[in-house]
Amino acid sequence: EDQVTQSPEALRLQEGESSSLNCSYTVSGLRGLFWYRQDPGKGPEFLFTLYSAGEEKEKERLKATLTKKESFLHITAPKPEDSATYLCAVLLRGSQGNLIFGKGTKLSVKP
Amino acid sequence: DGGITQSPKYLFRKEGQNVTLSCEQNLNHDAMYWYRQDPGQGLRLIYYSQIVNDFQKGDIAEGYSVSREKKESFPLTVTSAQKNPTAFYLCASSMRGLLNEQFFGPGTRLTVL
Numbered sequence: 001e002d003q004v005t006q007s008p009e010a011l012r013l014q015e016g017e018s019s020s021l022n023c024s025y026t027v028s029g030l031r032g033l034f035w036y037r038q039d040p041g042k043g044p045e046f047l048f049t050l051y052s053a054g055e056e057k058e059k060e061r062l063k064a065t066l067t068k069k070e071s072f073l074h075i076t077a078p079k080p081e082d083s084a085t086y087l088c089a090v091l092l093r094g095s096q097g098n099l100i101f102g103k104g105t106k107l108s109v110k111p
Numbered sequence: 112d113g114g115i116t117q118s119p120k121y122l123f124r125k126e127g128q129n130v131t132l133s134c135e136q137n138l139n140h141d142a143m144y145w146y147r148q149d150p151g152q153g154l155r156l157i158y159y160s161q162i163v164n165d166f167q168k169g170d171i172a173e174g175y176s177v178s179r180e181k182k183e184s185f186p187l188t189v190t191s192a193q194k195n196p197t198a199f200y201l202c203a204s205s206m207r208g209l210l211n212e213q214f215f216g217p218g219t220r221l222t223v224l
Contacts, residue, residue: 004153034212043115043201043215044154087154096161097142097205098169099213101153 002027006088006102013109016077021086021105024070029093033071035064036087038104044087047073078109114138115216117202122221124196132187132219134202140214141207143185147171148199148218157200160185161207189221196223 007022023033032051036044048057050066057064061082063074073086085106089099115136124130134143142161146154156169160179174193179185185204189196199220203213 036215041218041220043117043203043218046212046214049212089154096159096167097211097213098144098156098159099154101146101155103151103153 002090002092002100004088004090004100004102006086006105008105009103010106011108013075013078013107015079015109015111018074018076018078020075021073021107022070023073023088023102025088025090026069027090027092027100030090031093031095032091033066034089034091034099035071035073036089038085038087040085047086075107078107080109080111083107083109115202115204115214117200117216117219119219120217122219124221124223126223127191129191130189130196130221132189132200132202132221134185134187134216135183136202136204136216137183138204138214139182140204141182142205142211142213143179144203144205144213145169145175145177145185145187146201146203148201154201157187196221 004025035047038044048064053068055066061076065072085104087104089101118133144159145157158177160166176188201218202216205211205213
């Protein structure tokens with residue numbers, strides 16, 4: 001069964017304390033992996049797409065990396081406005097565009 | 112301003128009533144999707160459509176129906192057959208092509224009383 005697992009479920013950081021969020025996947029074949037940010041009561045906001053192992057993408061304090069089994073979202077020197085739930089999703093080979101989502105990691109950054 | 116709109120933001124209905132959620136996009140995207148989000152669970156796909164007048168069931172289509180008569184619109188009807196309809200519903204769209212990212216609307220929170 002295709003599965004996406006995110007860890008930890010929740011993460012509390014002090015402002016400026018860097019850390020990483022994990023997204024591990026066991027799927028029949030990966031076409032792409034997506035990271036989203038979701039604020040409470042709102043729709044997910046697209047962050048990154050990664051297509052192949054070894055690929056990295058950056059945006060401000062965020063950096064996403066991909067291996068053959070997992071992806072990491074690194075947050076460098078986070079600020080309180082980075083507090084949100086971060087969602088990981090995979091697109092399978094042979095699918096018609098439907099994503100499989102993990103349950104998310106809720107990040108809280110305290111000033 | 113290009114984007115995806117969903118209406119209403121909050122919706123309350125009595126048990127046994129059908130209700131239709133609206134999703135409109137002006138991004139000229141071909142594909143549209145409906146997801147359901149419950150506390151502590153990942154987003155789950157209800158229905159998706161790659162082109163006008165065609166749509167496919169997702170993982171949890173039972174108790175839901177959709178139509179795709181226009182490229183810009185993909186309404187979702189939650190029928191009385193859906194056993195647990197209270198949830199946060201999210202609509203998304205993407206360019207045609209499997210590697211194109213999906214962009215989400217603001218969501219509709221449906222509460223069935």
